[in-house]
Amino acid sequence: MAEKCLILCLKNQLENMRNAHLSATPLLLMSSQSVSAAIPGLILKENTSTISHESTDGNNNTDLGNSMSEIESSTSTLVFNFSQPSPVPSNNDAKNLEFMKIINDFGISQQAYEKLAAHLNSILGMSTEITYRVCTSYLGKKLLKCFSSIEETVYDVCQNRCIMFNDAEEVACKHCDEARYKNNKTDKDGIPIAEKTMVQIPLARQIALSLANSDTRHEMIYRHNHKQKADDSKADIFDGHAYQSIKHLFSSENDVAISLAVDGFVPHNILGSITILHATVHNLPPMVHYEKSWMLQIVMITGPFTPLDFWSFLKPTLADLKVLQEERMVVIIPTLTICAKVHVLVVTGDIPAVAKLAYTTMRTLESFQNFDPASLSSKGLVGQSPFSSLASFTGPLFFTLDKMHGLCHEIGKQIWRLIGGKYGIKHSLFLPVNVLKEISVAMAATRKTIPTSFHGSWRNISKYSGYFKAVDWADFLLFIVPTLVAKCVRDTTSRETLLGLVQACNLLMSWELSAKEQISIKRYV
Structure with missing residues (x-):
């Protein structure tokens, strides 16, 4: 396990090995x-x-007996x-490091690695002039450790x-x-x-x-x-409260x-x-x-x-x-x-990870219906986060949701569940199965005309939603919902609310937010 991780860690360090130059880059x-x-x-x-x-031991939410409220060191x-x-690696060592990079780049298994090495060495062995031999995976790991600063x-x-x-x-x-x-x-x-x-x-x-x-x-x-920026626009994390409130802690340019x-x-x-x-x-x-x-x-x-x-x-x-x-x-x-x-x-x-990091309780339907003010968990925290x-x-x-999980996986996926009837067919956003199939077929049909700058898969969402990545849900949220989905929502208020949510998400994914756009986001949500 340790050696496998080291190989993966050193992947890009092999980029400069061809001419026997070694970088000191952690990977x-x-x-x-x-x-x-x-x-x-x-x-x-x-x-x-x-x-x-x-430092002292840490523990999770299930074991609060030895609270890690303070990090001692x-x-x-x-x-x-x-x-x-x-x-500096020799020419043969550099070739082997490059070979290992190729193996890693294409996700080739160790068993296939060994067979490839044996086959190539049998071919190389037919020449009396070529001294290079492909190293085994075991020797390759030793080679990585020898020439690595990691x-x-x-x-x-x-x-x-x-x-x-x-x-x-x-x-x-x-x-x-x-x-x-x-x-x-x-x-x-x-x-x-x-x-x-x-x-x-x-x-x-x-x-x-x-x-x-x-x-x-x-x-x-x-x-x-x-x-x-003086106009209260946000173009970087350093424009926000998280940094500005602790800026005094940074005393050196490094x-x-x-x-x-x-x-x-x-x-x-x-x-x-x-x-x-x-x-x-x-x-x-x-x-x-x-x-x-x-x-x-x-x-x-x-x-x-x-x-x-x-x-x-x-x-x-x-x-x-x-x-x-x-x-x-x-x-x-x-x-x-x-x-x-x-x-x-x-x-x-994502939400479960942030709940664990912040030592907050995950809410269930029953926790809202059967609230107990005397219960510690009802007050929101189950312990003191070590980060405090x-x-x-x-x-x-200090605990935030990232865009990938908060917007793409969570909101994009929830909209699909809403229109698919997961939360009831009486919901104003619910769409019949035949409409969902039409949307899915239309999505798949656009694959041939989608610019290469779009990174999503644009597959049939009815069949493959379980395999959607964050980028796929982002494409669905930003491009499919305001077009193919919104036009099928009959309730005017629900349709306008849905489009407002999409617009808020679109702004949140921008590289820069003006003060006016920040106000718009609050209005949309």
Whole structure:
């Protein structure tokens, strides 16, 4: 698991390997790509100089016995030394790194990798002049570690992924009682071997590598140079309350503003769930930082179920954030020493994720009908969020819904459910089955004429709504609802309300909002 994640993390770092040049770019897991641009003309390798730190255990909403209301950690500065050059790969090593990148780009399985390598090597072996051989996947992983500036951190986890073990004294999962270690098995140093492990790519190290890149560091000064607009228009997160209320915490041009996002999902045709934690660096210009190549992937939690102790997986990141906001990080490169603090502006995700992050209760129909004022859960909170101990914490608005989930998945999908009769056929937005089929056929028929700039699939929504991604729901919400759907809604008030909602969503997806448009959004909703 750890080695697989490392390969995925280093994906874009291989871009510059063809001519035996190595970047020091941290890369992300799964579909996310590189975190920062390559360091041109400079081959770096991090010295082991980070200061260790500890923090208390985290827990989720189901276990409030040991509340993580405060993130305790040492106040030692985190030091990242990139002043020493790393080895340059040979031509054959560079070819193998490029080969592994191709394998990863196209999602080729390890079994297919091994067969391809064996077949290619049998062909290469027929030549007496060619010395190059395709490495096995095992040797490829060793090669990646040798030439990478990334240092993953491996943690023991419950066999069922209930929790991540953060203390040496923990020998079994407190939820399912599964053992942490294999029976009577130790490594060469006599240390017990864990049943399951996982990899995390420390947030601090990823940001440090971004700051070590002179080009990226120059772009990241965007935050420092940003000026709030006098006309109250909103073109960036720095124009809003989340940043303006804590602007005084940023004392250096290199200080970093980030947001954290949690996304949990169940892949199609695959048993189990995946929960991802990643960060966005808002110091970069708006047209840059939203791209997936600049997302900082921190952890990917896979397992048969959603983790029961979600906060245990966030413990190392929360401890780092505590140090980064108070004592800052020091990044050493051959020509410069950079000091920077890191502050979280907001945390985001879908509704269940935000509820978990904020320690709020999820509401049900029964909770509204049977309200109990004496119940703690009826008051909204079931505990104190660990994020509340951060200096940048601003209250309820610290927890936000992102556009992808809040507008696309939630509103777009809910409109489809409304017109489809999920909430009753007497609803004023309900449309008969034959009308829904006509809308679906019309959607599919437009595929041939849709410009390539549209990223949605434009498939038959009646058949494939369960496979729709956020971009598909966005296309449905912004283009299908105001045209094909709205004209079929007979009730005038409902139709106007629906069109107003679509217009509000359309404005919210804009790159910039004028003061007038902000007022319009409030009027529409």
